[in-house]
Amino acid sequence: MTLQLVVGDKRYSSWSLRAALALELAGTEYTEVIIALNKPDTAQRIAEHSPTGKVPLLKTAQGPVWDSLAIIEYLAELYPQLWPRDTYARAVARSVCAQMHSSFVGLRTHMPMDLQRNKPLAEVPADAVADIQQVCAVWAECRARFGQGGDFLFGQPSAADAFYAPVASRLRSYQVELPPEAQAYVETIYNWSAFQGWYTAAQEEDFG
Template sequence: MALTLVIGDKNLSSWSLRAWLSLELSGASYSEQLIRLDQPDTRQLILEHSPTGKVPLLKTAEGAVWDSLAISEYLAETFPEAHLWPFGAYARAIARSVCAEMHSGFVPLRTIMPMNLARDQALPQVPADVLADIERISAIWARCRQEFGQDGPFLFGHVSIADAFFAPVAVRFRGYRVALSAEAAAYVETIYQWPAFQRWQQAAREEQAT
């Protein structure tokens, strides 16, 4: 199956990272097409591929799939042997719940702390609504690890779409030097030790150097 993933800058595009990690998890062969963000022609170039004018978008033999959550679900159904969702019906339901919460929520965090893999500086002051988002995300991670993470270091033990969805949050927490519990800090380190994430991170560094 010929797959092409249209993405934005690897240093900045959190939603592209989510879809890319899910695609890596699927084990499928694919090519990628990167469109630089925040350029005068960015929207025009993206609209040549995506009806929403946003990235990511996955080109398949059947047609285009846009939105990171829809792309992840498509990959999970198309490559069931890759087990992109956790084992067990309840674990999968919780994984989908936390991904949906990430997908639609945490606007203060995403607004005040945009993803930037090159950042390494705390904010002078963290607003209360951002602190509330950090607390909620830490609680999600703690619950998933405690209830479902016995078989590995990821949220549901083995790596899954849930980790792809929270990887950009780990980037934010590290880049903005957010104070975390030992458990949450260990999960951030798990993301940074994930080989697929490291490949994206290295590509982002090379992208910044050009």
């Protein structure tokens, strides 16, 4: 069975983007089901695929895998290149992914992903500012310690970049002024071919 990824709108669904980037990193074939979010039939359509009523969901020969972090871990069992090779770097990569998974609520609340947006907020709330500063610190630490082999957080593209790509997109979409190192990483994400494919599709979306 070819893997199938069930996702939400490419314009808005940050968690779906993470799973899709992980599949691109794996380099494996998969098909895609896109479900428009916030529509009268959204819940019904998602329920046809997902036991949790949420996306993303990965359909495998063994059964469904849901939650973006679990999807990445499933894929990494088959495609180890999703994580850095070095043991400690791999542990840190998992740590920063878990941090993204459970933190930065202010940033995610006040700056939801919108890949068609190019406009700053009139005023950035304090909790979002604190989250942005913390994100920039995470990126700087990863780049300084593990980024010598390339322009991504751990040098070469990894699951960590899949997790932080939607954050980079928020910072671009809301025109946030960033330290030079953080701005360079945002550019790296936007120049990443895996992200560009999703971004291009998001620009063409119009679910009415």
